[in-house]
Amino acid sequence: MSTQTDVRPETQDTETGPDMFHYVDKDKMVESAVMGNWVIAICGYKFPVTKAPKPGSPVCPDCKEIYESLEP
Incomplete structure (x- = not known):
């Protein structure tokens, strides 16, 4: 008896969104x-x-800097 194993390459879902979140x-x-x-x-x-x-999600450093520089 033999067993065959199929190996699937790792794929990344392109619909998961950005690596960082942005201010919008x-x-x-x-x-x-x-x-x-x-x-x-x-x-x-x-x-x-x-x-x-x-x-706790990562935030775009450029967005964060601009947002924090805005007047309240």
Whole structure:
């Protein structure tokens, strides 16, 4: 009796979203999540919203710096 094992290469799902999360206008974020439109983060990065960040998720350092420099 012999057993054959198939080896599948590791693949990464391209629909999981960005490596980092970006600061985006809340209304635009909701519209993107529903309609699939692309949004522009405050750092200039363009992307469609595919998932929501969880506490502790990595944040784009450029977005964070710009956001923290804005007046309240």
